Amino acid sequence: MRKRKLKVRHSKNKPEQERDPEHDFHNPDGCCPDRLPSPKIPSPTDCLPPGELEKLHEKITAANELLLDLALGDDRPPEETFQKIFDGLLGQRVKINGHSGEMLEGKVTLSGFSFVVLRDEETITIYPYSQIETIEPMGRYAEHYDDPELVEIEPCFRRELTFHFGDVVSSSPELIHLFFRMRLDIYLLLFEDRALQVSFEGTTIDGMLTDVNKDSIVLEVDGSMNRIPLESISLITGKA
Numbered sequence: 001m002r003k004r005k006l007k008v009r010h011s012k013n014k015p016e017q018e019r020d021p022e023h024d025f026h027n028p029d030g031c032c033p034d035r036l037p038s039p040k041i042p043s044p045t046d047c048l049p050p051g052e053l054e055k056l057h058e059k060i061t062a063a064n065e066l067l068l069d070l071a072l073g074d075d076r077p078p079e080e081t082f083q084k085i086f087d088g089l090l091g092q093r094v095k096i097n098g099h100s101g102e103m104l105e106g107k108v109t110l111s112g113f114s115f116v117v118l119r120d121e122e123t124i125t126i127y128p129y130s131q132i133e134t135i136e137p138m139g140r141y142a143e144h145y146d147d148p149e150l151v152e153i154e155p156c157f158r159r160e161l162t163f164h165f166g167d168v169v170s171s172s173p174e175l176i177h178l179f180f181r182m183r184l185d186i187y188l189l190l191f192e193d194r195a196l197q198v199s200f201e202g203t204t205i206d207g208m209l210t211d212v213n214k215d216s217i218v219l220e221v222d223g224s225m226n227r228i229p230l231e232s233i234s235l236i237t238g239k240a
Contacts, residue, residue: 079113079114079129082111082116083113086108086116087111089108090108091107092107092108092137096116096127096134097132097133097134097136098127098131098132098234099131099132099133100234104118104127105118106119106125107119110182110187111181112181112183112184113181114129114130114184115184116129116132117187120240122239123238123240124238124239125237126184126187127235127236128233131234131235185212185217188212188217188236189212192210192211192212193210194208194209194238195208196209196236196237198217198219198236200232201234205219205221207221207226210225215230215231
């Protein structure tokens, strides 16, 4: 029996192991196969009137949230509870009552790791979760605000984010919040060299934020530097 000779074609391109995956990441349009349509199966609720269907969805959502709370139980840290609450109130005006008797109002614009940010036309309020006693929504509908979203990003930035994730994300507070949720010391970097009013340990001072560290901030007041531990801060306000 004669053996067949196989012809091996040598590619003019670089060997696979030498190719740079970063340059091959963004493939041209049309190179991926079309996604096959999913079969459409009728739902048991398709025949329900719109009003009854909406009530059913509300009951399902409430039941899912209850099951989640029961599953987490006491293992859920307080910060996670407030994060979940304010995530659902983003863009909506709220009234917050604090443990010290203060009352704050504003539109929720950021649900940080351990704090919430409220805004109105002239003021930004940063309030730690640890100071909150009650939260009261002031409207049924959320107001529009510009919230950063990672959608429709250009190919070059997508490539940089994929192959240099740490360098790219660590250089942007907005990206840090999108991926990891903003911590107070990182958020306050946006206010360096700006005037702030800070309340802590029963004292309120006005000054220029000159330095932010992991555990403290420094306010300049009439030429003197005042170092304030982050854990002692009960309220921060500034101009919007």
